[in-house]
Amino acid sequence: MDDEWICGRLGEDEPWLLGAVNPPVFENSIFAFETAEELGAALKDEDERYVYWRGTNPTVDLAQRKLAALERAERAKCFASGMGAIAATISSLVSAGDHVLVLGAVYGPTTQFLRYLEKFGVTHTHVGDLAGADSAINETTRLLYFESPSYMRYELFDIPAVTAWARSRGLVTVMDNTWATPLFQKPVTMGVDLVLHSLSKYIGGHSDLVGGVVCGPAALVRPIARTEYMLYGAAMSPHDAAKVVKGLRTLPVRMAAHQERALAVAAFLAGHPGVRGVNHPGLPSHPGHELARRQLRGFSGLFSFELDTDDRGAVAEFLDRLRHFRVAVSWGGFESLVNAPALTTEESVRATMGIPVGLIRLSVGLEPAEALIEDLALALKGLRRLA
Numbered sequence: 337m338d339d340e341w342i343c344g345r346l347g348e349d350e351p352w353l354l355g356a357v358n359p360p361v362f363e364n365s366i367f368a369f370e371t372a373e374e375l376g377a378a379l380k381d382e383d384e385r386y387v388y389w390r391g392t393n394p395t396v397d398l399a400q401r402k403l404a405a406l407e408r409a410e411r412a413k414c415f416a417s418g419m420g421a422i423a424a425t426i427s428s429l430v431s432a433g434d435h436v437l438v439l440g441a442v443y444g445p446t447t448q449f450l451r452y453l454e455k456f457g458v459t460h461t462h463v464g465d466l467a468g469a470d471s472a473i474n475e476t477t478r479l480l481y482f483e484s485p486s487y488m489r490y491e492l493f494d495i496p497a498v499t500a501w502a503r504s505r506g507l508v509t510v511m512d513n514t515w516a517t518p519l520f521q522k523p524v525t526m527g528v529d530l531v532l533h534s535l536s537k538y539i540g541g542h543s544d545l546v547g548g549v550v551c552g553p554a555a556l557v558r559p560i561a562r563t564e565y566m567l568y569g570a571a572m573s574p575h576d577a578a579k580v581v582k583g584l585r586t587l588p589v590r591m592a593a594h595q596e597r598a599l600a601v602a603a604f605l606a607g608h609p610g611v612r613g614v615n616h617p618g619l620p621s622h623p624g625h626e627l628a629r630r631q632l633r634g635f636s637g638l639f640s641f642e643l644d645t646d647d648r649g650a651v652a653e654f655l656d657r658l659r660h661f662r663v664a665v666s667w668g669g670f671e672s673l674v675n676a677p678a679l680t681t682e683e684s685v686r687a688t689m690g691i692p693v694g695l696i697r698l699s700v701g702l703e704p705a706e707a708l709i710e711d712l713a714l715a716l717k718g719l720r721r722l723a
């Protein structure tokens with residue numbers, strides 16, 4: 337089954353959909369049963385049977401079927417946010433006294449969640465590579481968590497090597513695949529146990545939805561669906577699931593366009609004298625480029641670059657000069673976005689994380705590349721004058 341079919345049609349020819357070309361939304365919170373015995377039987381299987389929307393819903397199920405198929409996973413469970421999926425997944429895999437290895441830079445709130453778990457006796461260690469992981473692993477280590485490309489720096493990890501290392505040590509691997517989308521990277525095929533996404537980014541694609549998903553084998557996803565999903569209550573709404581289904585329809589064409597525009601913008605920046613470096617794995621100069629060719633099928637529109645300045649005022653002025661790129665968090669929608677972590681992160685945190693003052697993150701949207709390049713060229717001209 338090809339990805340275009342999964343995005344557009346999978347699960348949409350069921351008799352209960354009556355041939356609707358846009359699947360209707362089941363917005364009922366409860367389902368009724370003939371007898372209390374039947375309800376009792378359904379409650380025993382609440383992650384599989386339609387009982388109450390906090391557990392299951394047919395529209396959410398449709399989104400889940402498509403996402404599982406795209407990730408080549410047996411099951412998927414959607415959540416009210418990416419963080420809902422991340423928190424439920426990690427909680428499901430650890431108990432008091434356990435230890436988590438975090439490989440490379442990951443989304444800030446993921447690290448904050450791991451810090452939060454310390455009050456329940458779960459510890460974690462950040463490592464930069466497998467040699468570091470070898471030194472940090474101990475008999476209580478249960479899971480290895482990572483993103484590839486990594487957060488903000490877009491560093492690549494050799495996924496088959498990471499999963500082989502983890503498997504030989506009995507660890508579960510969890511990977512956040514939001515950057516690539518399931519179209520451009522399929523971690524399950526490279527040995528990852530559980531794959532996470534924030535659906536709020538490319539999969540939703542229109543900055544009108546917050547959602548998350550975990551994909552993997554039923555043996556790992558079902559316990560999350562039965563326990564953390566039901567008890568934490570970060571349930572996806574059927575309306576958001578319908579937006580996910582709609583977003584998936586155009587995901588292949590949108591990703592092709594994001595890729596093309598972002599590569600053009602990254603190449604322009606890489607050749608500009610006002611730029612120290614560009615962190616985009618699609619550029620041949622990127623240290624992970626060869627690896628990218630092996631494990632990625634494409635490149636999304638999110639990357640970072642470093643302005644040739646250590647002056648926060650110059651960075652702020654650069655942002656002010658941009659007309660097309662709007663200053664905002666998140667990414668993956670139609671509109672191009674810019675963010676400067678040095679201006680939004682506490683100075684001590686920025687220094688600890690090793691983020692240079694001039695680091696700029698761009699989410700290249702779907703506007704014409706020429707307009708985006710012109711915008712950046714004009715803003716950089718201003719920066720040169722300041723320097």
Ligand SMILES: Cc1ncc(COP(=O)(O)O)c(C=O)c1O
Nearest residue numbers: 417418419443512514534536547
């Ligand atoms: C890489 C990554 N993972 C997870 C998340 C969390 O997703 P959400 O905002 O949907 O909770 C984000 C959000 O920015 C992210 O960038």
